[in-house]
Each structure stands twice: as C-alpha cells, then as structure tokens.
Amino acid sequence: MRILTAIPVYNEARHIVPVLEAVSRYAGEILVVDDGSTDQTPQILANVPGIRVLRHHRNLGYGAALRTAFAAALEGPYDGLVTLDCDGQHEPSLIPEIAAPLADYDIVSGSRYLKTFDPSQAPPEDRRRINVEVTRWLNQCLQFNLTDAFCGFKAYRTSALRQIETHDPGYAMPLEVWVQAAAHNLSVTEVPVPLIYLDEARAFGGALDDPAARLQHYRRVFRAALDRAGLRPVGSGCA
Numbered sequence: 001m002r003i004l005t006a007i008p009v010y011n012e013a014r015h016i017v018p019v020l021e022a023v024s025r026y027a028g029e030i031l032v033v034d035d036g037s038t039d040q041t042p043q044i045l046a047n048v049p050g051i052r053v054l055r056h057h058r059n060l061g062y063g064a065a066l067r068t069a070f071a072a073a074l075e076g077p078y079d080g081l082v083t084l085d086c087d088g089q090h091e092p093s094l095i096p097e098i099a100a101p102l103a104d105y106d107i108v109s110g111s112r113y114l115k116t117f118d119p120s121q122a123p124p125e126d127r128r129r130i131n132v133e134v135t136r137w138l139n140q141c142l143q144f145n146l147t148d149a150f151c152g153f154k155a156y157r158t159s160a161l162r163q164i165e166t167h168d169p170g171y172a173m174p175l176e177v178w179v180q181a182a183a184h185n186l187s188v189t190e191v192p193v194p195l196i197y198l199d200e201a202r203a204f205g206g207a208l209d210d211p212a213a214r215l216q217h218y219r220r221v222f223r224a225a226l227d228r229a230g231l232r233p234v235g236s237g238c239a
C-alpha cells in the first residue's frame with residue numbers, strides 16, 4: 001500500500017522539527033498542512049527537506065486542515081492516508097501499526113483508552129468526560145464499538161475517503177467522519193496508542209474552551225451530520 005502521512009499544523013514552531021524527524025523515520029511520503037500559522041512554523045518548514053507543505057493563507061481550523069490532507073491523498077497515487085498531530089501527543093513510531101490494519105479495514109483509529117501505557121498520564125477531566133459522552137453517542141447511534149471518539153492519530157483507505165463528506169472547519173469534524181463511516185458502511189477498527197498530555201496549555205479557542213458549550217457544539221454538528229446522512233435514529237438516547 002502506498003501511504004501518505006499528513007500532519008495538520010497550527011503554530012507548532014516548538015514541536016515541528018522533533019516531530020518531523022521522528023515521523024521521517026517511519027513514513028515515506030510526508031505532507032504538512034500549515035493551517036495559517038503566524039509563528040515561525042512556515043520559516044521552519046521551508047528548511048525541512050523531503051516533505052511537502054500545503055499552506056492555508058489564514059487559519060481555517062483543524063477540520064479544514066484535515067480536509068486539505070484528505071484531498072491531497074485523493075489527488076495523489078495513494079492507497080491510504082495516516083494523520084497525526086504535531087504537538088507531541090502522538091507517537092510516530094506507531095505509524096506502521098496504525099497503517100497496517102488498512103489491509104482489512106477502511107478506517108483505523110488510534111485509541112488512548114484501549115490500553116494504559118503510562119499510568120501517570122491522565123487527560124484533563126473535562127476532555128475525558130466529553131470524550132466518554134460523545135463516544136457513547138457514536139456507539140448508541142451508529143452501532144460502533146469505539147473507545148475514543150477524538151484521537152487524531154488515524155489511518156484511512158483512500159477508497160473510504162472518496163465517500164466521506166464533511167463540513168465543519170474545527171474540532172467537531174471528526175464526528176462527521178464517524179457519521180459518514182456509518183452512512184457508507186465503512187469498516188472501522190481501533191489500535192491502542194499512548195495517552196500523552198504535555199505540560200502545556202492547549203486551547204480549543206473561543207467559546208469551545210467552555211466544556212458545556214463545546215459539548216453543545218459537538219451535539220449540534222453530530223445531529224446535523226446524522227440528518228444530512230438520513231441516519232437520525234429517534235428515541236434511542238442518541239445525542
């Protein structure tokens with residue numbers, strides 16, 4: 001399988017060189033989607049050999065950055081796409097393990113809650129609570145058997161990406177991917193990945209930093225995606 005490895009990046013000057021050095025040990029073809037970074041990220045990327053960079057002229061959002069990666073995978077001669085974040089929260093040495101199940105599945109999702117790698121690591125309480133709630137929606141509404149709704153470390157067959165339509169520009173976009181996966185009966189599996197939270201504050205930005213508002217936003221995007229896909233089961237505790 002010919003795999004493209006794509007990394008969405010927004011103001012990651014601190015992490016980009018060590019992350020790309022590690023990724024280049026486990027991935028042949030690397031695409032960085034620079035989502036309108038305003039720090040030194042563009043200058044740093046210009047001096048990294050052997051990678052392709054696509055830059056948004058302004059910050060469009062995590063979801064928009066993933067869509068740019070999806071489009072690049074579909075335009076190119078690729079069979080699969082691996083995505084991972086550029087903030088040190090994903091372990092590049094696991095890229096082959098995330099990609100390998102594409103031989104049998106359309107989508108492979110890393111899960112930080114399948115296996116405990118480091119018991120001293122714990123997610124911020126609000127993030128964990130929201131992840132548990134949204135994962136419950138996915139399993140109850142779409143009959144998945146998932147343990148982590150939001151891990152950005154994933155792999156996709158391009159044949160699956162061709163069927164996936166998303167709209168949200170931000171952090172709710174992965175929910176649309178799950179709904180599309182159900183709508184197109186795509187096969188999904190999870191691979192355990194370490195839960196890594198570094199001692200740096202990472203914001204969703206704006207209203208989404210409020211957990212209640214964030215969960216309400218996710219519910220709105222999820223319901224709209226269910227409606228668009230004609231998948232809205234009623235009365236089943238579904239979101």
Ligand SMILES: Nc1nc2c(ncn2[C@@H]2O[C@H](COP(=O)(O)OP(=O)(O)O)[C@@H](O)[C@H]2O)c(=O)[nH]1
Pocket residue numbers: 007008009010011012035059060061062063065084085086087089150152202203204
């Ligand atoms: N915060 C943020 N990250 C973005 C954006 N666009 C792309 N990214 C990148 O998307 C990845 C995930 O972002 P992050 O904030 O770590 O998400 P989280 O770990 O799910 O909270 C990182 O590599 C970011 O650099 C954006 O608009 N905002």
Ligand SMILES: [Mg+2]
Pocket residue numbers: 085087089202
């Ligand atoms: Mg992160």
